Amino acid sequence: MPAQLLQSHQLKATKQRRELLLLMQREHRPRTAEQLQTKLKDVSLATVYRMMDDFLQAGLVNRVDLGHGHTHFEYADPKHHHHHLICDDCGRIEDVRVPNETKIVLSVGRKAKFRVRRHALEFFGLCSRCQTA
């Protein structure tokens, strides 16, 4: 599956790319380049970053800013578009869907005559556990 997906985006299906894409599909969570490299074993960190650029360009992954100092990446599954709730206290990350999101994004773009290609949205605050604690 990763091989065809890569080729359909004009990306050579190298061993490294197939492994990284498969890993991200399985994790389906925001991960840093370093976290991904550790699980891949035989891929250099520079290559992870380079592949991530390619994947971002192709729209296969999303960049996620969790407010820590380093970028996270997440597989962009079109069937499960979502955003994140990030707990300031315990750091837990929950997925969340925003109702009528497509409609909202379209309307914002239309009004500003701006062709929206992608958007980033994260919510920060306190998760249910940390509110009571």
Place this chain on the structure above:
Amino acid sequence: MPAQLLQSHQLKATKQRRELLLLMQREHRPRTAEQLQTKLKDVSLATVYRMMDDFLQAGLVNRVDLGHGHTHFEYADPKHHHHHLICDDCGRIEDVRVPNETKIVLSVGRKAKFRVRRHALEFFGLCSRCQTA
């Protein structure tokens, strides 16, 4: 004005803080720590970062991730809450307001039992000029 605003947030009104806050209020655009330091002249970069932490904590500024490698900061004017449209092509940044945003944020938090304290939202794509070019 900056002095009172700082004190109302339990922050000592030092010369550096007053100048930075005033500058950010005047610019009301996303700026990097370095850009701000350049305009302040007699404040060290480390101090700009430290003050930014304090201001973020106090809710006086927002962190903005424009997708370039470095963080931008913007004065958080409660009267003019907005988000950004960032052009992938020319880099231009436009402000945008999202209709019914408060309602949406509240509903997302309620469903997930998550107390939302703040959120980050940016739109990326092509501005009106770059669509035709």
Place this chain on the structure above:
DNA sequence: TTCTAGTTGAGAAAGATTCTCAATTAGATA
């Protein structure tokens, strides 16, 4: 005016990300 906790400057240190360049490889072609 004095005192003290909080703040700042300067540069070192720490991290994250990108760059360089020689070696390797996917995939097209014969």
Place this chain on the structure above:
DNA sequence: TATCTAATTGAGAATCTTTCTCAACTAGAA
């Protein structure tokens, strides 16, 4: 299947952003 070439990769150096350290300084309380 073998060959060829442009694209990709590894390894480490380089760069860039952000944080840390610690001695000197200062706002605001007494």
